[in-house]
Amino acid sequence: MLEFKEEDTVTDKEQVCYAVEDGIATVTIDRPERKNALSVEAMNGLTDAWSRVEADPSVRVVILTSADCGVFCAGLDLKQAAEIRSRDGVDILTLMRDPMQNAMRKVSKPIIAAMTGSLMAGGMMLALKCDLRVALRGTRAGITEVKMGRGTPWAVPLLWMLPQPMLMEMVLTGETMPIERLAEHGFVNSLEETPQAVRERAQELARKVVEGAPLSVKAAKASVLAAMDLGYAQGLVEAERLHVETYASLDAVEGPKAFAERRKPVWQGR
Numbered sequence: 001m002l003e004f005k006e007e008d009t010v011t012d013k014e015q016v017c018y019a020v021e022d023g024i025a026t027v028t029i030d031r032p033e034r035k036n037a038l039s040v041e042a043m044n045g046l047t048d049a050w051s052r053v054e055a056d057p058s059v060r061v062v063i064l065t066s067a068d069c070g071v072f073c074a075g076l077d078l079k080q081a082a083e084i085r086s087r088d089g090v091d092i093l094t095l096m097r098d099p100m101q102n103a104m105r106k107v108s109k110p111i112i113a114a115m116t117g118s119l120m121a122g123g124m125m126l127a128l129k130c131d132l133r134v135a136l137r138g139t140r141a142g143i144t145e146v147k148m149g150r151g152t153p154w155a156v157p158l159l160w161m162l163p164q165p166m167l168m169e170m171v172l173t174g175e176t177m178p179i180e181r182l183a184e185h186g187f188v189n190s191l192e193e194t195p196q197a198v199r200e201r202a203q204e205l206a207r208k209v210v211e212g213a214p215l216s217v218k219a220a221k222a223s224v225l226a227a228m229d230l231g232y233a234q235g236l237v238e239a240e241r242l243h244v245e246t247y248a249s250l251d252a253v254e255g256p257k258a259f260a261e262r263r264k265p266v267w268q269g270r
Helices: 040-055 078-088 124-130 153-160 164-173 181-185 195-212 214-229 230-242 248-260
Strands: 018-021 026-027 060-065 071-073 111-115 118-120 132-136 140-142 190-192
Touching: 018 040, 026 040, 026 195, 040 124, 060 195, 071 124, 111 124, 111 195, 118 124, 124 140, 132 181, 132 195, 132 214, 140 181, 140 190, 153 164, 190 195, 214 230, 214 248
Parallel strands: 026 060, 060 111, 071 118, 111 132, 118 140, 132 190
Antiparallel strands: 018 026
16 A cells, blocks of 8 residues: 655645536546545545536536556545544544545446556545546556455445456455456456556547437446446336437437438537
8 A cells, every 4th residue: 555755745736626628527636746645625526526527518528537646546545534533533534525436426427537557445446436447557456445444335336347256356455456457357448558648548538428429428328327236127127218318319310310411410419
C-alpha cells in the first residue's frame, strides 16, 4: 500500500476538477501530491460531479481520470482518516455523502475510466463502477483493504467481471497484480503505452459514444446493468421495457433515413 510522507499536506485547491467539451465531461481527481488519494473533499467532489453530469443534457459521456503521478488513485486518504479519528472520534466514511460512490451506477451516461497509473483499494472501486476502462501498461492494481483493516463491500460486482478465484485472491491477500493480468480477463478494454495514449484512447471511445443515438446509448447501458441485478430472464424483460422509448423515438426514424441517404444522422435525443 502506498504511504504518504509526513510533509505532504492537503492543499486548498479544488480536489476534483470538472470540464465539459463537445458532449464529453471530464472529471479529474487532482491530488498528485497525495497519489490522488480519496479525501473527504475529493469524495464529496466526485459526488457533486455525478449530479452535474446527470443534470446537464449537453453531457453525453464522462471520462474519469486523475492528475499524473504514476497512480490513478491510491484509495482512501489514510492519513486524513487517522487525523479525523484522532480529532473527532469518528470514521472518515461518516463525513462522505456517498462513501461507496453508489451514485456512479445511477448515472445514465457512460463513464470511461482513463487510468494513467496504478490503482488500489478505492481506486479499484472507482474503476469497477465505470463502464469502460483504459489502462496504462506496466501499472498494478489491487484491493488492499485487508492490509489496513478496512472493508470491501463495493467489490461484489467484480463477480460479474472477473473469475471468482481471482477476486478471492485480491480481497483475501490484499496483494496488487499487474494490470495486464486484469486485462487478460476482460476487466480493461484497452491497454496503452503512455499516459497521453490512455487519455487519447479514452477520448476516442468517448467520441464514438457521442456519435451514437442518445436514447439508444442510454437504454443499452441501463439494460446491461439491469441484467446484472435481475439475471437472464428478468433482465431481458427489463431490457425490452427500457428500449420502448428508443424504438418510439424520432431518432429511430432518423437513423435508417440517414443511412439510406448516405449522410451522418442528426440526433435529437427524442
